[in-house]
Amino acid sequence: MEHTHLPASLDAAVKQVKQALPISADLVVRTLHKRRMGVLFVNTLLDTELLQRAVLAPLQRLGGHAQTLQALMEIIPIASLKVTDNLQQTLEFLLRGWVYLHLDGIAQGLLIQTDQSPQGVIPEREYAVIGQQTAFTESLENNVALIRKLLPDTRLCNESLTVGRRSKTRVSMLYISDIADEQNVITLRQRMEDLEVDSVIASSILTQLIDDNSWTVFTQMLLTERPDRVTYDLLEGKIALLLDGNSLAILAPCTLWDYMKTSEDYNTRWNLTMLIRAMRIVAMFGSTLMTALYVAALTYHYQVIPINLLDSLIESRLRVPFPPLYEALLLEVIIELLREAGARLPTKVGQTMGIVGGIVIGEAAVQAGFTSNILIMLVALGALSSFTSPNYMFGIVIRLLRFPMILLAGWLGGLGILLGIAFLMLHLLRITSLGHPFLWPMYPLRLRNWKEGLLRLRLPSYAKRSDFTRPEDAERYSPAQAKQIHDIDE
Amino acid sequence: MRARRVLLISLALSLFTTGCMRTNILEQTGLILMVGYDDAGENKIRGTSLLYQVDPRAKEHTQVISSVSASSKGSREINNLGMAKKLVSGQLRVALYSDELVRKNGLFGLVDTLSRDANVGRMVYIAVCRGQAQDLMAYRYPETSNLGSFLYQDLKQNTLSGNLPSATLHEFIRDYYEVGRDPVLPILEKEKNKVSITGIALFQNDRLAGETSTRNGYYIKSFRDPHKPMYLEVRVKSQALKPVLKQAPSKSETAMMFSTLKQKPQIKLLDPQNLRFQITLQISAELLEVSEPVDLSKPETEKQLADAIGHQMSLELHELLTQFISLKTDPIGLGEIYRSSVRGSHFTRDEWHEMLSKAQLDTRVEVMFVRTGIVD
Numbered sequence: 001m002e003h004t005h006l007p008a009s010l011d012a013a014v015k016q017v018k019q020a021l022p023i024s025a026d027l028v029v030r031t032l033h034k035r036r037m038g039v040l041f042v043n044t045l046l047d048t049e050l051l052q053r054a055v056l057a058p059l060q061r062l063g064g065h066a067q068t069l070q071a072l073m074e075i076i077p078i079a080s081l082k083v084t085d086n087l088q089q090t091l092e093f094l095l096r097g098w099v100y101l102h103l104d105g106i107a108q109g110l111l112i113q114t115d116q117s118p119q120g121v122i123p124e125r126e127y128a129v130i131g132q133q134t135a136f137t138e139s140l141e142n143n144v145a146l147i148r149k150l151l152p153d154t155r156l157c158n159e160s161l162t163v164g165r166r167s168k169t170r171v172s173m174l175y176i177s178d179i180a181d182e183q184n185v186i187t188l189r190q191r192m193e194d195l196e197v198d199s200v201i202a203s204s205i206l207t208q209l210i211d212d213n214s215w216t217v218f219t220q221m222l223l224t225e226r227p228d229r230v231t232y233d234l235l236e237g238k239i240a241l242l243l244d245g246n247s248l249a250i251l252a253p254c255t256l257w258d259y260m261k262t263s264e265d266y267n268t269r270w271n272l273t274m275l276i277r278a279m280r281i282v283a284m285f286g287s288t289l290m291t292a293l294y295v296a297a298l299t300y301h302y303q304v305i306p307i308n309l310l311d312s313l314i315e316s317r318l319r320v321p322f323p324p325l326y327e328a329l330l331l332e333v334i335i336e337l338l339r340e341a342g343a344r345l346p347t348k349v350g351q352t353m354g355i356v357g358g359i360v361i362g363e364a365a366v367q368a369g370f371t372s373n374i375l376i377m378l379v380a381l382g383a384l385s386s387f388t389s390p391n392y393m394f395g396i397v398i399r400l401l402r403f404p405m406i407l408l409a410g411w412l413g414g415l416g417i418l419l420g421i422a423f424l425m426l427h428l429l430r431i432t433s434l435g436h437p438f439l440w441p442m443y444p445l446r447l448r449n450w451k452e453g454l455l456r457l458r459l460p461s462y463a464k465r466s467d468f469t470r471p472e473d474a475e476r477y478s479p480a481q482a483k484q485i486h487d488i489d490e
Numbered sequence: 491m492r493a494r495r496v497l498l499i500s501l502a503l504s505l506f507t508t509g510c511m512r513t514n515i516l517e518q519t520g521l522i523l524m525v526g527y528d529d530a531g532e533n534k535i536r537g538t539s540l541l542y543q544v545d546p547r548a549k550e551h552t553q554v555i556s557s558v559s560a561s562s563k564g565s566r567e568i569n570n571l572g573m574a575k576k577l578v579s580g581q582l583r584v585a586l587y588s589d590e591l592v593r594k595n596g597l598f599g600l601v602d603t604l605s606r607d608a609n610v611g612r613m614v615y616i617a618v619c620r621g622q623a624q625d626l627m628a629y630r631y632p633e634t635s636n637l638g639s640f641l642y643q644d645l646k647q648n649t650l651s652g653n654l655p656s657a658t659l660h661e662f663i664r665d666y667y668e669v670g671r672d673p674v675l676p677i678l679e680k681e682k683n684k685v686s687i688t689g690i691a692l693f694q695n696d697r698l699a700g701e702t703s704t705r706n707g708y709y710i711k712s713f714r715d716p717h718k719p720m721y722l723e724v725r726v727k728s729q730a731l732k733p734v735l736k737q738a739p740s741k742s743e744t745a746m747m748f749s750t751l752k753q754k755p756q757i758k759l760l761d762p763q764n765l766r767f768q769i770t771l772q773i774s775a776e777l778l779e780v781s782e783p784v785d786l787s788k789p790e791t792e793k794q795l796a797d798a799i800g801h802q803m804s805l806e807l808h809e810l811l812t813q814f815i816s817l818k819t820d821p822i823g824l825g826e827i828y829r830s831s832v833r834g835s836h837f838t839r840d841e842w843h844e845m846l847s848k849a850q851l852d853t854r855v856e857v858m859f860v861r862t863g864i865v866d
Contacts, residue, residue, distance in 0.1 A: 297516075298515060298516045299513050299514070299515055300513060300514060301514075301580075302514050302516050302519060302521065302578065302580050302581065303580030303581065303609055303611065305516070305581070307523075307581065307583060307639050307642060310521070310542060310581065313516060314516060314517050314542070314544045315544075317516060317517045318517055318544060318545070323513075323515055324515065324516075
């Protein structure tokens with residue numbers, strides 16, 4: 001580890017710390033006794049009340065008499081104190097939430113433990129079985145601290161911005177200076193500074209205000225409530241925005257595959273994840289196309305139905321008075337109604353809705369000859385598949401995409417579905433997120449980077465970072481060392 | 491910007507010009523599962539369609555209608571007049587042609603119309619029917635509620651894991667167009683209360699030339715589709731097996747049953763002038779059953795059994811091929827071998843059938859037993 005000595009002068013020491021933590025809105029420098037004494041700390045990480053009571057109050061009462069660190073150590077009522085002359089150690093402890101006390105003229109400083117564990121809540125929207133059981137709260141400082149705790153890196157920048165003429169919402173823009181693309185940082189900062197809006201209440205509103213294409217159904221910035229997800233993505237070169245009063249962080253730029261990843265994917269072994277992620281992706285495509293394929297097959301392409309399925313298909317359709325198109329639309333709307341009603345209701349009543357939907361509508365609709373069994377199964381399967389999306393917003397997008405597909409299938413059959421897929425593909429190809437292609441690494445084709453999207457390989461393959469943002473620090477760890485495995489007797 | 495809007499609108503409108511496709515809503519169509527054609531005299535044919543009966547309350551699962559017309563599509567239109575639902579052929583699985591029709595008119599015209607119908611798949615099974623197809627299809631079999639899917643499954647399983655050479659629409663058309671190779675089709679027959687495959691029809695071009703037993707299907711299939719596992723029972727004179735038998739044989743012939751793991755057929759043209767072919771068939775097999783007690787613990791037993799079988803099969807193969815030559819039919823594709831080995835050998839199908847009668851054949855079958863059973 002590097003070893004840089006701390007300078008004796010307070011101004012020089014402050015300058016060095018500020019240089020090492022270039023953009024940190026949460027770094028606070030407090031001087032006392034006519035700049036004879038300096039107190040430095042990262043204010044998101046520490047217990048402010050403790051700082052005031054146990055550090056600042058005794059120091060102020062001192063009246064500028066104590067001239068040595070030893071004398072100061074006598075009067076500060078805190079258990080853990082450390083004398084250091086090392087800049088790197090100072091930075092490390094600052095980012096852990098300790099306070100650094102510097103006396104002008106002494107080439108040493110005092111580190112005082114005042115840190116406080118940030119508060120997290122149990123994740124509700126993005127649950128992980130093995131992963132961290134922490135989600136963002138609605139306090140900005142606390143959320144920054146949650147990330148700083150996972151990533152006490154001096155290169156982690158924290159810029160403070162304000163958006164909204166009336167709401168004056170504080171936004172923290174977090175990125176790692178030597179991994180994130182500076183161009184992205186500039187673009188994002190520019191977009192927020194240019195924002196002429198009276199209020200920004202939620203982070204999802206902010207994404208709609210600053211994204212590339214406001215017409216599309218696809219969200220181009222990812223919303224997440226998980227600090228570990230944010231940390232992973234920061235390390236991949238993304239930029240995170242945290243809003244005061246909001247428990248959802250914004251991540252940009254994003255690709256389509258980001259919506260199909262969970263932080264759990266990196267917690268489970270690679271081969272298991274590969275299977276699960278593949279299943280998830282198949283489920284998304286299946287969910288958009290399943291009902292449409294049913295409609296197309298039953299309306300136009302009776303030829304493709306296997307002979308063993310004919311019996312059950314025809315029998316279930318026999319009592320249904322509508323053509324397959326209307327039957328499918330009807331059921332899809334019912335499912336959406338159920339979902340919407342369930343989402344709006346309190347949990348306890350929501351369960352009743354499930355019973356009403358599942359048993360009453362499902363069973364009774366078939367009994368009454370309203371829909372066919374097979375379609376109910378397919379629609380339910382489609383809804384289920386859409387819920388495998390780790391991202392709630394993306395799940396809604398998938399469910400919405402089904403409707404044009406069904407209409408096209410009812411209008412032109414298989415040809416219609418193919419037209420729909422072609423339009424969807426064209427649309428996806430044109431979407432960008434902060435100017436980055438949404439379908440990367442499929443388009444533009446970057447085979448080396450498929451491991452960041454569709455695939456999940458062994459961890460040693462992740463030694464090199466993806467070139468999504470062309471990071472300056474291109475390696476997570478040395479690829480050569482990643483291959484080495486030491487035997488027990490070595 | 492203006493030009494772009496015009497382009498967009500015209501593109502959007504062009505979607506409507508494709509019009510709406512003709513819908514075939516599943517339960518509103520009469521799905522034809524099987525068709526059968528008979529000779530109705532006066533250059534007319536009788537077309538019989540077996541339809542999928544959709545009504546679950548109906549006793550029968552199928553409905554059979556037939557009519558006489560000059561063409562197969564014509565008879566379908568006449569059948570359509572008596573139907574509440576539109577007849578469609580997209581679920582056709584089996585097409586049946588009566589032997590009389592095939593002998594007289596040839597099959598190609600009737601098969602060709604199926605192959606040019608986009609609704610009909612290329613994997614439709616084609617078969618020849620002994621007697622009238624209408625009789626076979628109209629009869630209510632006590633064991634089968636749906637004759638169409640029954641015959642489809644029957645043909646399919648015998649093709650995939652039995653001795654029946656594959657006879658789909660696609661293969662028939664391909665063999666028909668190939669110079670130096672003739673199609674083969676299974677023969678279906680109505681026996682009292684059931685239908686079964688009772689033989690293999692041999693063709694000269696598209697005309698029925700003769701037939702052979704289903705057992706000989708093994709040999710035909712070995713050359714046409716050698717990768718499928720099959721079963722065969724071979725009878726060998728007990729006298730020849732005397733050294734390996736444990737006791738004196740009780741019958742004059744010993745039957746041996748084996749299943750094959752793979753066949754390796756080889757046809758070589760030895761002498762182009764005299765049309766001398768060497769036909770070898772190497773078989774890896776698993777011995778299943780021997781009708782006389784033999785001592786399988788001795789390693790030479792297997793070898794002797796295999797040799798005896800090989801010898802017998804070689805005779806059978808020779809006999810079968812001689813029958814082909816006398817019928818002027820070529821199901822195993824000797825003509826293809828000739829055509830690919832002799833430079834500039836341009837001949838038509840009919841010329842080849844004439845040439846074939848002069849062919850001389852050496853046959854050899856080598857059997858190797860890989861194992862004599864698996865005990866667990």
